[in-house]
C-alpha cells in the first residue's frame with residue numbers, strides 16, 4: 001500500500017498528508033452518508049439472511065467495495081476537503097460504477113479520460129490536483145500530468161503496484177509479459193506500460209483460454225506472424241515479434257480475473273514452453289506469479305459459497321459496464 005503522504009510525483013511539490021484525523025473523520029461521515037445502506041447493514045446483523053413472506057434473500061459473505069476502492073474513494077473525498085480552493089481532476093473513473101462516479105463528479109472532480117470525459121490533460125495547470133484511480137494509469141498519461149507540474153494524489157492500490165513490480169522485473173530481464181486481462185481495461189493498460197520497462201520489454205495480452213491456446217500453439221510450432229499480430233492488434237507492445245519475443249515469457253494478470261482461469265493460463269503457457277524447450281531450458285524460459293488480489297479472491301470464494309445454495313435469482317449489485325467492444329473482441333465473439 002502507498003503511504004498516507006500523497007506525493008506530487010514531481011520533486012517540485014511538497015508531500016501533503018491527506019489522512020489527518022480531522023479530515024478522515026469528516027470523510028468517513030460523508031462516505032457513509034453516500035454509500036452506507038441500512039438495508040444491507042440490517043441483513044448483515046441478521047447473519048446475512050432475511051426472509052419476507054415467501055422470499056429469502058442471502059447476502060454473500062464478502063460484499064461491497066474492496067479495500068483498494070475504499071481507500072481510493074476516501075482519498076478522493078479527502079483531497080476535496082484539503083484542496084478546497086484548487087481545481088481537482090481524476091484520470092478516468094475512480095471505479096466502474098456510475099453512482100460512485102456521479103458522486104465524485106458532484107464534488108467538482110472532473111474526469112480527464114475515457115467515457116464521460118469532462119476535461120483534457122492539455123488544460124491542466126500547475127496549481128491543479130490530479131487523482132489517480134485505484135487501478136493506476138499508464139506511464140505516458142502520468143508523464144503528461146507531471147509535465148504540467150500538478151499535485152498528484154495517487155490512490156493506486158498496492159496489489160496493482162505489486163503486479164507492476166513483477167512486469168518491470170520481467171522487462172529488465174528481457175522476459176516478455178503474457179498478461180491475462182482485458183487489453184482495454186485501465187489497469188491492464190497501466191500494467192502493459194510498465195511491462196515495457198526501459199524499452200527492453202514486450203507484452204501480449206490474452207483475454208481467453210482460446211487466446212492462450214493460440215499463443216501456446218505459436219510457442220510450440222511457430223506460425224503466421226502477421227496473423228498473430230492482427231489477432232492481438234491493440235493487445236501487444238510496439239515492435240512485438242512472436243518469432244523473437246515468445247522465447248522467454250512470464251505470465252502476469254489483471255488483479256480481478258478469475259483465479260482458476262489465470263492458473264489455467266499459467267499452466268498452458270508453461271506446458272507449451274516445456275514442450276518446446278524441455279525441462280532444463282523451460283525453468284529459465286518461463287516465469288509466473290500469483291497476483292489475483294486478496295479482495296477479489298474473497299469475493300470469488302464468497303460467490304462460490306453462495307451458489308451452493310439453490311436459488312431462483314442471483315442479483316449482482318454494481319455498475320453495469322457498458323464498454324463499447326473493440327473490433328478485436330467482436331471478431332472473437334463471432
Ligand code: SF4
Pocket residue numbers: 066067068069134135157158159160255256293294295296
Ligand atoms: S487490486 Fe483488488 S483490492 Fe486493489 S483495487 Fe483492485 S480489486 Fe480492489
